[in-house]
Amino acid sequence: MHLLYTDEVNVDPCSSDFFIYGGVSVDANQAASLSRRIDLLRQEHGYEPEDLLKFNTRERPHTISPETHREIKRRVIEEAAAHDALLFASFILHGIAASPEEARRKEINRVCFNFDCFLRERDEYGIVLIDMFTDNNLPQILREKFSIGLSGLPYSDRYRLERVLGFHLASIGSSNFSSVVDIVLGSLRYAVNCLDDPSRQDVVRTLLSQLAPLCLKNDDGSIRELSLFFSPVRVRVPEYYQQYQNLRDSLTRNGLGGIETRQEWGK
Known part of the structure; x- marks a missing residue:
């Protein structure tokens, strides 16, 4: 049994180019061990039981320094990889999606489809746990x-x-x-949004190198499409296609190579 916890980042089209929806899958056989390790990390780094542990530095507890917060995030990703957690994430340009709500609907489908494919490959089963978002139809969405x-x-x-x-x-x-x-997708969001910022390339490389062990890989070491995916399958507008290509090239330079970009010219 695998537990897929999902979330979304880059929801605001005014502050980012790509909406990202993703999830981290945890094998139920390793879940208790991973949870205990994170409990220990929280204690070691001075987190109180009621303190939230999130990626965003501005949302850290006031008793936790930025340096301590940075270190616990690194350790959490490290522990997730050591416990064979897996990342599933889909990228869609805000320019293609009619709205963030439409982007969410499309990419929940994509991530769930890829997760189901992964489970069928392994002849296993799973449960999807979706982070709450504002939608009056949320219960109906889950039922459907x-x-x-x-x-x-x-x-x-x-x-x-x-x-x-x-x-x-x-x-x-x-x-x-x-x-x-939250930490894994927050790291992915930050890295993607800073890929073209010369002053932050060291941070980008560090974050993506931390995330790489969470990705499903082909025999040649490239990232499998089940793990990281560009949506839609085919991009018809040359300008949009180039944005996907730029993202693909930047990710490849930083150790996440193999994501496919397809184009249909003149359609």
């Missing part, structure tokens, strides 16, 4: 994801996720795994 599956796909009206046994809500502070996905 389970009972109907994915809808509005290019080649099928409906696709039941046979390997996903349930969809549930999660929130920061309700488990240590919510902290894991």
Whole structure:
């Protein structure tokens, strides 16, 4: 059994080019050990039981220094990798999505589909735990994801996720795994948004090197499309295609090579 905790970053199109939806999968056989390790890290670094552990430095407890906060985030990612946690993430340009809400709907589907494919490869099963977001239809969305599956796909009206046994809500502070996905996706967000900033290249390289062990890989070491994915499958506008290519090239230079970008010219 695998537990996929999901979240979203880069929701505001005014402050970022790519909306990112992703999740971190934890093998249930390793979940208790990983949770205990994060409990120990919290204690070692001076976190009180009620303190939230998140990526954003401005949201750290006032008793925790920036240096301590930076170190515990590094250790959390390190422990996640040591416990065979896996990253699933999808990128879509805000310029392509009609709205952040549409981007969320599309990329939840993509991440859940890739997770289901991963489970089928392993002949295993999983549960998806979605971080809460503001939507009056949220309970209905979860019911439809389970009972109907994915809808509005290019080649099928409906696709039941046979390997996903349930969809549930999660929130920061309700488990240590919510902290894991917040830190992992926060690191990915920061790195992606700073790829073109010459003054932050050391930080970008450091963050992406920390995330690389969480990605599914091909035999040649490249990142599998199940793990990191550009959405949509084919980009029809040359300007948008170039933005994906630039992101792909930057990620490749920093150790996350292999993500595919496809284009349909003149369509």
